[in-house]
Amino acid sequence: MDRATNDSKIFNEQYAISLDDQDPLRHLRNEFIIPSKDDLKRKRIAKDGLGEQEGSQVPSTYLCGNSLGLQPRRTSIYIQKYLQTWATQGVMGHFKPLEDAVTPPWLNIVNDESSKEAMGRIVGAKQDEVAIMQTLTANLHFLLASFFKPTKEKYKIVIESKAFPSDHYAVLSHLAHHALPSSAMITIDPPSADSPLLPTSHIISVIDEHAADTALILLPGIQFYTGQFFDIKVITAHAHSLGITIGWDLAHAVGNVPLQLHDWDVDFAAWCSYKYLNSGPGAIAGLFVHENHGKVGHAEDDTEGYKYLPRLSGWWGSDKGSRFAMTNEFVPIPGAAGWQLSNPSAIDSTAVLASLSVFSETSMDKLRQKSLKLTAYLEHLLTDEPPQGSGDDLRQLYTIITPRNPEERGAQLSVRLRTGLLDSVLQSLEDGGVVVDERKPDVIRVAPAPLYNTFEDVWRFVSVFQTALREAHPAVGIEGEGGVMVDGGKDAAGWGEVK
Ligand SMILES: Cc1ncc(COP(=O)(O)O)c(C=O)c1O
Structure with missing residues (x-):
């Protein structure tokens, strides 16, 4: 129809x-407490x-x-199991697989194959390109620490003028850490005073204007205020054609729209899990690092040790096999998981896993x-x-x-x-x-x-x-004030028959 x-x-x-x-x-509604x-x-x-x-x-x-x-019904079952495991096993909960468990033991509670696969499917990434960790703003900081590498010639960061405040502050703080002035943050303003939207052509024209001295672009997948879904593929390709690194804040996009972060060649991205991912307020978040940036090799001169993109490191980003060896030799885990720092909150991770299991139904x-x-x-x-x-x-x-x-x-x-x-x-x-x-x-x-x-x-x-x-x-008193204010513009697609 x-x-x-x-x-x-x-x-x-x-x-x-x-x-x-x-x-x-329709049946999926029953998975939630309304x-x-x-x-x-x-x-x-x-x-x-x-x-x-x-x-x-x-x-x-x-x-x-x-x-x-909203809260998935299975979240409380998962959390109850977590509490029972802690109550009955204490520290053994870290290691001991239990027959009626719904999550892996806490040591591997997230970023094992199955959770990376489930999160990877939601954002269109390979398993090793995603990590479930920390919170959105913290992850933006970790990613900027690795990906913002200003030089004398290329030192600017481009964001949108109405960026979410946390992103704005994060960018300013990285400029400050590099002793760069706040004027090195370039903001994209809407081209028209009548609309807060940012057409792709306009975004591209601002990028072009600053291409010669821009090091990095940070944009939202979906803009929090207007709901605009940016053309991630086209803008990413354009940034790369100019040699500029680009990252995406996917707070409002993850679990909302299909994403193809790997195929779109996105450098990095971060998201939260409390919006469309239904994992509860402030729940543990996620990040994406393209496989091109997550590789770990050996320097030709072996005395230099491992060769990898520098990051703010912690023991959870170091190889699982040597994590408890306490040798203080950082052995970076290949892929996004190498950006982890701390052992993750198990209760938080449990809520994310409950939510991912609902997504796995569709x-x-x-x-x-x-x-x-x-x-x-x-x-x-x-x-x-x-x-x-x-x-x-x-x-x-x-x-x-x-x-x-x-x-x-x-x-x-x-x-x-x-x-x-x-x-x-x-x-x-x-x-x-x-x-x-x-x-x-x-x-x-x-x-x-x-x-x-x-x-x-x-x-x-x-x-x-x-x-x-x-x-x-x-x-x-609208009497006498005629005129329908509904936007003109492109027509909506058919919504008739539900398939
Ligand atoms: C677009 C966007 N970026 C960043 C944030 C900050 O998220 P957090 O407080 O989880 O770091 C939010 C929070 O709603 C957001 O909507």
């Missing part, structure tokens, strides 16, 4: 339910607190996986197929002509700032509200059991995650959002 533009049946809840009925990934509306209103954690009712279990409409993904391609449809449905409900007799046309109160081309975005749509509406709309959404997040002064980010969100979630969000706008309506 082709895209049903302005077909009023899409505004009908039954229609959303019928899309869910056709969704082959907070109920009453859960969200609770003032206590426990459901069975004294004098407290269980409350109804009507699920909330949770569209905030771009900020914090593939990024299947998730993307569903995601394209979910987000296109959201877009249509927000932008299509409302059915006759449904009251005011509320579309004049907001605009979608995320690219309209589905290839240039992931799950998230960022919706900019007319000035002054944000607080009231957020309050009404909260009252209606809808969870999205805000970016001040006027943007809400709405992200249907294909692992657990439904077309009905999307429908319900739009319904509560419209009520929220109507409630805010008298406050802003």
